Amino acid sequence: MEHTSAFTLTKQDNGIALVAIDVPGETMNVLKDTFGPQINALLDEIEHDNDITGVVIYSGKDNSFVAGADVSMLEACTSAQQGAEIGKGGQDIFNRIENLAKPVIAAIHGPALGGGLELALACHGRVCSDDAKTQVGLPEVQLGLLPGSGGTQRLPRLISVQKALTMMLTGAAQRPKQALKAGIVDAVVPRAILLQEAQNMALAGKPKIRPTKLNLVAKLLENTALGRKVLFSQARKQTLRKTQGNYPAPLAIIECIETGLAKGMTAGLALEAKRFGELMMTDESKALRSLFFATTEMKKEQGVADVPAKPVQKAAVLGGGLMGGGIAFVTATKAKLPVRIKDITDQGIANALNTAFGLLNRRVKKRILRHSQMQQQLSLITGTTDYSGFKDVDVVIEAVFENLELKQQMVADIENHCSLETIFASNTSSIPISQIAAKAARPENVIGLHYFSPVDKMPLAEVIAHAGTSDQTISTTVALAKKQGKTPIVVKDGAGFYVNRILAPYMSEAANLVLAGEPIDKIDKVMVKFGFPVGPLKLMDEVGIDVGTKIIPFLVAEFGERFTAPDAFQVVIDDDRKGKKNSKGFYDYSAQAKGKTVDESIYTLLGLTPNPTLTDTHMIQRCVYLMLNEAARCLDEGVIRSARDGDIGTIFGIGFPPFLGGPFRYMDKIGIATLVEELQELAKNHGDKYLPAEILVNMSEENKTFY
Template identity: 60%
Template sequence: MTQYESSNERPSAFSLSYSENGVAWLKIDVPGEKMNTLQSAFADQVSDVLAELKTKKDIKGMVVYSGKPDNFIAGADIRMLDACTTAEEAQQLATKGQELFAQLETLPFHVVAAIHGPCLGGGLELALACHSRVCSDDDKTRLGLPEVQLGLLPGSGGTQRLPRLIGVASALDMILTGKQLRAKKAKKLGVADEVVPHSILLEVAEKQALTEKPKRKHSFQDWAMGGNALGRSVVFDQAAKKTHEKTRGNYPAADAILEVIKYGLQHGVKKGLQQEAKRFGELVMTPESAALRSIFFATTAMKKETGSDAQPAKISKVGVLGGGLMGGGISHVTATKAGYPVRIKDIANDGIQNALAYNFKLLDKKCKRRIINKAELQSQMMQITGGTSFKGFANVDVVVEAVFEDLDLKHQMVRDVEQKTSPTTIFATNTSSLPIHQIAAAAERPENVVGLHYFSPVEKMPLVEVIPHLGTETGAGTSAETIATAVALAKKQGKTPIVVADKAGFYVNRILAPYMNEAASVLLSGEPIEHIDNALLDFGFPVGPITLLDEVGVDIGAKISPILLAELGERFKAPDVFDLLLNDGRKGRKSGKGFYLYNAKQSNAKKKEVDKTVYKLLSLEPKQKAAGLDIALRCTLMMLNEAARCLDEGVIQSPRDGDIGAIFGIGFPPFLGGPFRYMDKLGAKRVVELLTEHVDKYGERFTPCEKLVAMANEEQSFYG
């Protein structure tokens, strides 16, 4: 492939070169950035490129490709949206993008996008404006329109081009969920035309560019009843119903997406694009989008943080103690995400078999979905071994302990690990309730001991709490290197780590406990179980508190509650329900008996049914008296108050960490931005007023903490 540079080359994210065979090459390479993102400043650069192409009479085709080694275009630069002060400004950004992509689409020769790595948001919209798309089969390659996750819709033609390319139902599924497609799935749906090895991506794209432009018919195959008005109505009605079940009206972007796609199909592409830009501009200015974008900025910033000033130690192999649900999950993310060999130790062979079976089940599911092949499944399973002795632990760099919540047992684990491993091996304990310094008290090298609190199921939950201890009576606290290594391991496992203080409940469980206790108090006042759960679902939580208690396990709640009560005081006193439930064998889902029914017939039902016998056990006659919003506010206020206390006491290092911890750890409504952004939205004065009103109604546990009272008096906010 002989190429020569354009004569008017200048520093730009977009540069043209030409081959002797008549193929133009448009390279996208944002200077000084690891990832290609689209920025408003690039509009003139793209216009210059398009103007130059119009002067060339001998071009037979063009390939659009990335100059970055592992990404095409990761999307638009979200920072430019924060600079918009009005909906009209944001609308103009969208309109400009639409105009540029329309010019690309109308070029007289065959334009092919050669895609390797992430091709998301505006990146995919650019690719959709090309006439064909060739993707590498690399696992890094992902195609998607994730704007809905930022409270937005695709604003540069995505809502109009994608439905016409792959059909309405498939396009709605992609745009409403923000899901990202691997290359093979993209080809199967029709988003991509070819999938080839990365080594021949440009070669295949070049050949494609030299062929005639494809003449695509609008794709009606997914429009029920042949694409007639009735069929389209059915598709949209089903999508709207399914979407509302998930969003409960809390995410305006979802409704806007349905509206804009439907409008474009009814009135044509031109009017559809106008409506897309208009609604995009309006969504940018919504508080929901601002909150969701704040989460994006927070997680992006956190990726660069190391937890301490020290450099992390090198990790080559990881040990896991315990083959239960947590141990199986921790070994899975360590082997398959982080890529480290894992050695599991359990007291029984059954524990090892359970952990291996758990991993195989997860990998087999990926294999059946064609995410990995059988060879990759076998390769990843070979990364995980286990036994009932410490054989194979001599050279592990980190041991993650996931045994029962028993201090004597954990002390024994610390002593055993220190004897069987090297002096530099880190002991990370996955405890949810025991103070780390108490566990470290049994260590000869307490500086190597750290808390690493995962959430269940480990392979799904994105948060990890990293908990250094300050020292024991006989030894030092967690070293800076140990903290940095624990943070680095969590990131490699695909987690978002937050560093929290070694205090009772740490952060997530500490703010969750009063919320759950209050839900139990509401239940004991006679409110129906499903009414309580629905109230918090409507508020924006992904699962109701009573359902959550069943999922986590009543026995776990009963174990943690006395620890928090002893350490933190009467406001953590749980209602007297745990003993009654446990004496009746109601541990929740794991025992097949809880607040809801878990028999085989019920397991196949779409909607869970309440086990009404629990009312008799608790001496209750359920009757709906309180409004759903009142119940939601009552439970959530307890969480907000405790979150403010955690910040004041230094349990978390910043409001940002508190927001990410609550969203990623317990599903605090993302569209509210987290507890601290939500309190800023209400205003400290209003939060104190609400808490004071609840003191009068329900008791002293609602007393606003000193920090909130001071902030209210001084009219301060958490984010300034």
């Protein structure tokens, strides 16, 4: 076949044909809808050549088996019908592979995700390498879609239905050992013998399907009509509890699996293709795909275009608290850099090391990591109570208390103990970087690097440049944050930066709703139903009420009255209510309640009797519209570089509903003119803080959108 094809067939003397997948012009293998004729020609050749007794499909690329379908081809679709045809095209090819009389084995090294795993499932056997890169999964739900080329039908027939449901509803990938245990692959071998093992399997004929080992309860649930009814009904209930009905894809996945098992493969495949096409046209999938494209783009960008990052060989962290420990952990485990923690006490260093040990040990227990790998990663983290070992550090990340004098002292210490080039990155959440750099001898090396808690889980980092920060410092800090597994956005200096600045009015308004008589748990439930992971008052308790309100004076000083918070916050703090950390907040943290119910004494403290009167829509508008308005101002003032960065920052930083695509896509969806009218109406009834940002008024008049 000509070399422009993504598929190359090589016949071996032993009768096995090796089919290599190597998509031209792509860093990883992805499936495209234009491959149909190439694959069909290949299958014709395999069928008609009597010398070929078996087939092994493998990747010609070093980094992936097949990482999924090419998402950009989906963007070209203009109707559900077109989307369904893409699904059906994939199904037809994979059915043809499954129906081949000759054994076909998939030899998997690297990610086999989405369409990549669907291809492997259509083969008669699967063997994968034990490499850390190798993983299998069906992550389509994360794009608001379902596996549309047979995945909803083949996976539940191969492994336990419950395991297949979990994989498809969460999109979680399985590592080699997990895939073997689940029955997705037939063997796991070292990469060096992967192709040989796959050929041996093909020579032995079609492997027998191993029955899934199920306990008695699972057998009753999966193998009887009544059991399945219960199983799918529970799956629907749990899914609706998790998604609040905001995501259509999970319910479509459940429906396709259930239909296939009840009415057979043909009916299951027909419904799968139909639902795939319909989901592709939903606003939710479009928003989630826009996030995928945005993060893909951001991976390719530098902090400052055309200014390369300086290599970082060693990092240090000041402060061994929860944030410091988390930052050291991602630096050692993700960025794979030696990191030195300085704290004023040995106990602080011990706490930071314990944080890292706890997180890694959990992964060892889950068999994701070997004990030796844990030891190796822990050995990258060292501690000190003085500045020994700081001479050759490239970047120092400061995570000490929110106190300006202390942070300025840290800058001076680093300038004394490190090289002229060392970058000082502050993890402050509220103090403007220009103030931290005010007394610096080398202000060009000072930058903000704001992580979100917990550091090991939250994907965002804000990189904050003050007016004197050098371009190289920006690029180097962005590159380091990426190595730590973060998605960094570059933000202009100013109180609250971007994420906390737009979060503050949302939180304050939630407190105003409490003062207006709305029950605390009702407000939180409404916001969770809207799509936030937790409600604003619960979030206050999680972050720490004292920490959450610390930013308010900085915002008021810089932006004025619209950031004034209700006095209730001070009353709560004066009562020593810090939230979850001291088991005293808006919620009850006693052994019985465990933070699930409101601490009723807070109403007495605030002199209130809860009396719900407001509609859900009104409460959402009061809180969320303040956030939208502030986000628009941030874009107008150049605090963020683009609407895209603003959307990513809000989704990854505070869990803004991903299915809405972020505040800017959501404003486009509402309609800028409608939003301006609704903000003006709110301003009439609830004060000037709702007056629409100038940028929104202008956009409304000019009929413009953010995207």
